[in-house]
Amino acid sequence: xxxxxxxxxxxxxxxxxxxxxxxxxxxxxxxxxxxxxxxxxxxxxxxxxxxxxxxxxxxxxxxxxxxxxxxxxxxxxxxxxxxxxxxxxxxxxxxxxxxxxxxxxxxxxxxxxxxxxxxxxxxxxxx
Amino acid sequence: xxxxxxxxxxxxxxxxxxxxxxxxxxxxxxxxxxxxxxxxxxxxxxxxxxxxxxxxxxxxxxxxxxxxxxxxxxxxxxxxxxxxxxxxxxxxxxxxxxxxxxxxxxxxxxxxxxxxxxxxxxxxxxxxxxxxxxxxxxxxxxxxxxxxxxxxxxxxxxxxxxxxxxxxxxxxxxxxxxxxxxxxxxxxxxxxxxxxxxxxxxxxxxxxxxxxxxxxxxxxxxxxxxxxxxxxxxxxxxxxxxxxxxxxxxxxxxxxxxxxxxxxxxxxxxxxxxxxxxxxxxxxxxxxxxxxxxxxxxxxxxxxxxxxxxxxxxxxxxxxxxxxxxxxxxxxxxxxxxxxxxxxxxxxxxxxxxxxxxxxxxxxxxxx
Numbered sequence: 001x002x003x004x005x006x007x008x009x010x011x012x013x014x015x016x017x018x019x020x021x022x023x024x025x026x027x028x029x030x031x032x033x034x035x036x037x038x039x040x041x042x043x044x045x046x047x048x049x050x051x052x053x054x055x056x057x058x059x060x061x062x063x064x065x066x067x068x069x070x071x072x073x074x075x076x077x078x079x080x081x082x083x084x085x086x087x088x089x090x091x092x093x094x095x096x097x098x099x100x101x102x103x104x105x106x107x108x109x110x111x112x113x114x115x116x117x118x119x120x121x122x123x124x125x126x127x
Numbered sequence: 128x129x130x131x132x133x134x135x136x137x138x139x140x141x142x143x144x145x146x147x148x149x150x151x152x153x154x155x156x157x158x159x160x161x162x163x164x165x166x167x168x169x170x171x172x173x174x175x176x177x178x179x180x181x182x183x184x185x186x187x188x189x190x191x192x193x194x195x196x197x198x199x200x201x202x203x204x205x206x207x208x209x210x211x212x213x214x215x216x217x218x219x220x221x222x223x224x225x226x227x228x229x230x231x232x233x234x235x236x237x238x239x240x241x242x243x244x245x246x247x248x249x250x251x252x253x254x255x256x257x258x259x260x261x262x263x264x265x266x267x268x269x270x271x272x273x274x275x276x277x278x279x280x281x282x283x284x285x286x287x288x289x290x291x292x293x294x295x296x297x298x299x300x301x302x303x304x305x306x307x308x309x310x311x312x313x314x315x316x317x318x319x320x321x322x323x324x325x326x327x328x329x330x331x332x333x334x335x336x337x338x339x340x341x342x343x344x345x346x347x348x349x350x351x352x353x354x355x356x357x358x359x360x361x362x363x364x365x366x367x368x369x370x371x372x373x374x375x376x377x378x379x380x381x382x383x384x385x386x387x388x389x390x391x392x393x394x395x396x397x398x399x400x401x402x403x404x405x406x407x408x409x410x411x412x413x414x415x416x417x418x419x420x421x422x423x424x425x426x427x428x429x430x431x432x433x434x435x436x437x438x439x440x441x442x443x444x445x446x447x448x449x450x451x452x453x454x455x456x457x458x459x460x461x462x463x464x465x466x467x468x469x470x471x472x473x474x475x476x477x478x479x480x481x482x483x484x485x486x487x488x489x490x491x492x493x494x495x
Binding site for chain 2: 028034050051055056057058061062063072073074
């Protein structure tokens with residue numbers, strides 16, 4: 001509750017009802033830039049930037065194994081907890097976001113760190 | 128009116144003209160059910176084979192559900208070949224190596240660079256194009272026609288026509304047999320020469336001394352395929368269908384007393400031969416690659432216990448392997464002369480070959 005008070009509820013993005021995101025599944029939120037929310041087989045929920053840092057691909061379309069998501073295009077794997085990447089072609093980590101589950105609804109608290117977007121992908125309103 | 132003892136074959140150009148072959152590819156191989164892969168060769172999801180059917184390359188695989196799927200081996204983006212290997216295994220997806228369009232094992236487009244910016248692109252519509260699939264005798268059969276002909280009328284009926292009843296092949300329990308040996312022959316001959324050769328036995332006493340020793344009635348030139356429901360009987364001294372007539376391996380339990388000690392042969396047009404003997408089944412799949420080149424994959428199928436037990440299959444395999452080599456050598460001897468001016472109107476079929484005339488009429492009817 002202290003966290004909510006500090007951040008303010010306005011900065012939380014409602015993602016989906018918890019029940020609509022089964023374990024092993026992912027959801028893409030059309031934020032700017034898009035965010036991917038994952039429900040792992042172990043029951044944890046994580047949110048990261050949806051776009052691979054190597055090329056414009058949706059990580060929500062990738063392959064979830066444990067706490068790692070494999071990019072569907074070139075198989076770089078990102079750690080959902082830290083955003084770190086295991087092997088090229090991606091070299092930079094993805095941004096991670098805090099997740100809050102309240103009243104069985106999943107919310108994402110977007111990071112205010114700068115995103116690591118691939119070439120050719122920009123945040124709207126920025127060149 | 129006098130009747131001749133011989134009837135004409137097809138003219139020589141039917142065996143050398145690329146335009147006729149192109150018609151056969153379109154109206155026969157790309158229109159009919161075509162046997163491509165032994166189901167057990169696709170052992171688990173993601174295992175795949177690529178095969179040529181007519182002019183097309185077809186990717187055959189097994190989906191997560193365990194179901195067999197077949198697709199045109201063509202990327203929906205810019206047409207690159209998805210997989211160039213004859214066989215292999217993918218973990219989860221087929222990815223085009225050109226621009227990384229990525230398809231799941233059901234063919235659906237699941238990822239591509241910038242795909243999220245093309246929300247209007249339907250992932251099923253732009254998935255790999257599916258080919259119709261059936262499984263029978265433990266093999267995958269595909270049909271490239273939009274509206275496939277009846278499998279029962281085209282494939283199963285060929286068995287009924289030869290054996291007299293469809294369920295007689297069930298006695299051999301072909302789906303549960305295992306591949307004990309596979310030999311691939313790259314034959315420099317038109318596919319029809321191979322079919323015609325398989326349909327007649329006028330040549331048997333000349334080029335198949337070992338086979339004729341095992342099946343003495345073949346010396347009279349009438350093949351098992353001349354009759355309905357007739358299996359050629361083993362010679363009195365013959366113990367099994369082996370190169371030297373020695374005993375074979377364990378008999379397939381369902382084989383009836385009537386079928387024991389006999390050899391049955393079936394041609395399933397356009398590219399499959401099935402040979403039934405009491406302890407094994409030999410199945411040929413032909414892949415016509417060019418007007419003068421046909422790849423033949425031949426499987427020797429035995430009871431699972433026979434294969435697992437590591438029994439010596441050499442004498443069993445050697446008999447029909449030698450028959451194959453003898454037959455294909457004859458076809459390769461014939462192919463180069465199909466363009467001779469003396470064969471422009473073709474040759475003749477003797478009475479024990481007259482049933483091949485029906486095959487020729489069938490070909491002409493299909494290609495119009």
